[in-house]
Amino acid sequence: MNRRLIAASAALASLALLVTGCGADTEAPTDTETTAGGTTAAETTPAGDTGSTEPKGELTLAGWSLNTTPEFQTLADGFNATNPEYTVTVSEYQAGNDYDTQMITDLAAGTAPDLYIMKNLVNFYTYAAGEQLVDVSDVAGTLDNESVSAYELDGATYAIPYRQDAWFLYYNIDLFEQAGVEVPDGSWTWDDYAAAATELSEKLEGDTKGAYTHSWQSVIQGFANAQSEGADVLSGEYDHLKPYYERALQMQADGAMEAYGTVTTNSLSYQSQFGTQKAAMLPMGSWYIATLVAQQASGEAEDFAWGIAPAPQFDESTAGTDNTPVTFGDPTGIGINPAIEDEKLDTAKAFLSYVASEEGAKALAGIGITPSVMSPEVTDLFFQLDGIAEDELSRWTFENRTVMPENSVSQHTAEINTLLGELHSAVLSDSEGIDAAIENAENRAKNEILNR
Amino acid sequence: MLTTVDTSRPPTRRRGALKLHNTLQGWSFILPNFIGFGILTLVPVIMLFYYSLTEWNAFGKATFVGLENFSRLLGDSSFWTALYNTGYYSVFHIPLTLAAALGLALLLNTGIKGRGFFRTAAFFPYITSIVAIAVVWNQIFSPEYGPINQALRFFGIADLPGWTASAQWSMPAVIIVGVWREMGYYMLLLLAGLQTIPAQLYEAAKVDGASAWQRFRNVTIPGLRPTLFFVTVMLTIGSLKVFDLILVMTNGGPGNSTLVLSQFIYRKGFEENQFGYASSSAVVLFFICLSITLLQYFWNRRQEK
Numbered sequence: 001m002n003r004r005l006i007a008a009s010a011a012l013a014s015l016a017l018l019v020t021g022c023g024a025d026t027e028a029p030t031d032t033e034t035t036a037g038g039t040t041a042a043e044t045t046p047a048g049d050t051g052s053t054e055p056k057g058e059l060t061l062a063g064w065s066l067n068t069t070p071e072f073q074t075l076a077d078g079f080n081a082t083n084p085e086y087t088v089t090v091s092e093y094q095a096g097n098d099y100d101t102q103m104i105t106d107l108a109a110g111t112a113p114d115l116y117i118m119k120n121l122v123n124f125y126t127y128a129a130g131e132q133l134v135d136v137s138d139v140a141g142t143l144d145n146e147s148v149s150a151y152e153l154d155g156a157t158y159a160i161p162y163r164q165d166a167w168f169l170y171y172n173i174d175l176f177e178q179a180g181v182e183v184p185d186g187s188w189t190w191d192d193y194a195a196a197a198t199e200l201s202e203k204l205e206g207d208t209k210g211a212y213t214h215s216w217q218s219v220i221q222g223f224a225n226a227q228s229e230g231a232d233v234l235s236g237e238y239d240h241l242k243p244y245y246e247r248a249l250q251m252q253a254d255g256a257m258e259a260y261g262t263v264t265t266n267s268l269s270y271q272s273q274f275g276t277q278k279a280a281m282l283p284m285g286s287w288y289i290a291t292l293v294a295q296q297a298s299g300e301a302e303d304f305a306w307g308i309a310p311a312p313q314f315d316e317s318t319a320g321t322d323n324t325p326v327t328f329g330d331p332t333g334i335g336i337n338p339a340i341e342d343e344k345l346d347t348a349k350a351f352l353s354y355v356a357s358e359e360g361a362k363a364l365a366g367i368g369i370t371p372s373v374m375s376p377e378v379t380d381l382f383f384q385l386d387g388i389a390e391d392e393l394s395r396w397t398f399e400n401r402t403v404m405p406e407n408s409v410s411q412h413t414a415e416i417n418t419l420l421g422e423l424h425s426a427v428l429s430d431s432e433g434i435d436a437a438i439e440n441a442e443n444r445a446k447n448e449i450l451n452r
Numbered sequence: 453m454l455t456t457v458d459t460s461r462p463p464t465r466r467r468g469a470l471k472l473h474n475t476l477q478g479w480s481f482i483l484p485n486f487i488g489f490g491i492l493t494l495v496p497v498i499m500l501f502y503y504s505l506t507e508w509n510a511f512g513k514a515t516f517v518g519l520e521n522f523s524r525l526l527g528d529s530s531f532w533t534a535l536y537n538t539g540y541y542s543v544f545h546i547p548l549t550l551a552a553a554l555g556l557a558l559l560l561n562t563g564i565k566g567r568g569f570f571r572t573a574a575f576f577p578y579i580t581s582i583v584a585i586a587v588v589w590n591q592i593f594s595p596e597y598g599p600i601n602q603a604l605r606f607f608g609i610a611d612l613p614g615w616t617a618s619a620q621w622s623m624p625a626v627i628i629v630g631v632w633r634e635m636g637y638y639m640l641l642l643l644a645g646l647q648t649i650p651a652q653l654y655e656a657a658k659v660d661g662a663s664a665w666q667r668f669r670n671v672t673i674p675g676l677r678p679t680l681f682f683v684t685v686m687l688t689i690g691s692l693k694v695f696d697l698i699l700v701m702t703n704g705g706p707g708n709s710t711l712v713l714s715q716f717i718y719r720k721g722f723e724e725n726q727f728g729y730a731s732s733s734a735v736v737l738f739f740i741c742l743s744i745t746l747l748q749y750f751w752n753r754r755q756e757k
Binding site (some may be wrong): 097101104105107108123126129130131132259260261262264265266267414415418421422423425426428429430431432437444447448452 | 509510511512524527528529530587590591593594595596597598614615616617618619620704705706707708709719722723724725
């Protein structure tokens with residue numbers, strides 16, 4: 001063989017290797033399928049050490065990404081200001097999916113904090129059925145808080161929600177004006193949404209899309225499960241998903257949104273797609289409000305006028321400002337570790353009452369968190385954030401919604417989630433037809449999961 | 453020092469005592485490493501076998517259920533898909549990586565200019581962060597905007613592969629990246645092996661009029677056999693338990709087209725909290741690895757004779 005040729009091809013090959021191999025280390029993508037627990041970048045409230053009587057000791061509360069997620073410290077500070085017997089202190093855990101792994105390990109080892117967070121309902125069953133939560137039905141009984149019922153198992157309540165995120169439709173007012181399309185008026189069904197997205201894509205310059213659908217299964221299944229009558233993922237029947245997937249596939253084909261494959265292969269983030277005006281609409285959870293405000297302030301997101309509208313509805317029966325639109329979202333709650341020392345239990349329960357009270361809600365609203373208790377004062381506080389949308393519809397949307405829990409509480413929840421996650425990626429990537437995928441999922445749910 | 457023996461001792465000491473003394477001394481040297489191995493690997497592995505016979509959600513006591521987990525595996529289509537996908541990955545990944553690594557090693561064992569640089573370059577993917585690899589390769593594979601499909605489009609190919617965004621092409625895509633990533637490492641091992649083959653053998657073969665192929669077939673391959681055996685075994689085990697690459701590149705999707713056994717185990721254990729069931733699939737993977745390695749071992753022994 002010609003040695004020079006070999007050397008040349010080796011040089012070429014190695015160059016290619018070098019070019020593609022030298023990428024700087026990037027942080028692991030936190031591809032969480034869950035929707036709760038978004039971070040906010042609002043300023044951390046300073047610790048308020050105003051106690052006049054000496055506390056007897058500490059109560060520990062788990063949290064994550066403390067420097068960008070101030071809600072735990074805010075709750076602790078707000079509670080500590082009432083001079084409890086024990087001071088609540090926050091201890092940091094891993095963010096993302098690692099939180100539950102680390103918490104389960106610590107609970108099993110007996111080193112977990114006194115109070116810990118239920119990020120979503122998927123793992124709540126594991127904690128509650130594994131007897132890792134104190135029965136707090138007595139606290140729940142004193143609360144006027146709808147989200148509490150999500151944490152019931154066999155008639156008892158095992159955690160108290162402090163925040164209740166909900167999914168809305170974010171829209172870029174500037175892009176709507178540019179395209180000459182009318183902004184959402186609160187009465188949209190999904191078909192209105194798809195039509196607007198297609199029209200926007202056509203009329204907007206360049207690659208700007210009408211809508212962005214993130215790769216999470218929640219974006220499609222969350223709405224389908226919440227809005228379809230009688231839908232229950234634990235029934236093993238998934239026909240209700242069909243119209244939602246057909247619409248999404250049609251939108252992909254029409255170029256109304258980036259295709260699923262483009263989203264996954266290019267690791268697109270919803271923050272940058274909406275924040276840098278590459279898409280005019282975004283269905284997303286309420287945690288994004290504070291993030292968007294912070295990113296516009298820091299320059300990470302571009303400066304444009306935006307608003308939130310109710311999530312598009314299945315049909316007109318729930319749409320419009322004379323109805324209460326249906327959306328979804330898991331509550332985020334706090335539970336008590338049964339290993340807590342007896343004398344601390346009363347303070348821990350008092351803390352839970354505080355986090356689900358209107359007082360706690362106001363503290364959370366002040367830093368851009370959607371609390372589990374709603375009131376006009378809470379909305380006022382929330383919409384005082386610098387740079388937040390100021391129109392009437394946004395306020396109305398924030399206050400008026402029926403939020404269905406995203407996940408149900410059952411031993412099968414995690415497995416069904418995995419199964420439907422596979423359906424989601426198979427269908428949206430056009431690898432499997434929707435009918436075949438639903439049939440396949442139904443068979444597997446019945447024969448491999450629900451029959452145990 | 454291991455071999456120092458106290459010669460001032462009276463010769464009446466029995467040999468057995470000396471042997472015991474030496475053995476204990478030897479053990480004391482490997483003890484620090486062995487304690488770590490024992491606590492962090494051996495004990496968990498032994499416990500794994502027990503947990504595979506139980507139902508356990510990480511809390512409280514594991515309930516003994518006998519072989520129930522294994523019979524459940526038999527009827528679990530996800531498990532069979534994972535097993536099939538693991539086989540699919542291995543069947544292509546092992547020979548392709550071996551061929552690429554051997555080719556590179558042979559090439560860089562010659563006196564080409566700048567081979568030090570190329571050896572380093574070929575090793576680069578192996579030491580690059582797997583997450584960076586996944587991000588960059590996924591962009592290269594992007595069905596609409598990726599350079600691969602743009603090049604194919606340039607050549608007029610109409611039916612473009614969807615790569616990691618389609619169930620049909622995701623496994624080939626992952627295999628390509630797997631081969632690319634690991635060939636440098638195995639190249640290094642094979643290079644070391646090649647350099648132990650005495651140059652005189654090649655000279656003698658040349659004098660006898662052997663062609664390049666004949667020299668490769670009758671000098672290189674036999675001389676490289678111990679290294680090739682080691683590389684094949686490592687490569688096989690590595691392919692059967694491939695995990696990180698798949699997790700960050702496709703997360704098992706689209707659908708379950710790239711779901712492999714290790715990820716199945718991870719899902720059942722750490723995402724669905726069924727540690728007993730996850731353990732039983734880990735046991736299955738263990739026995740698959742063990743039996744294939746044993747097969748290779750005996751085959752290699754027969755070849756050596």
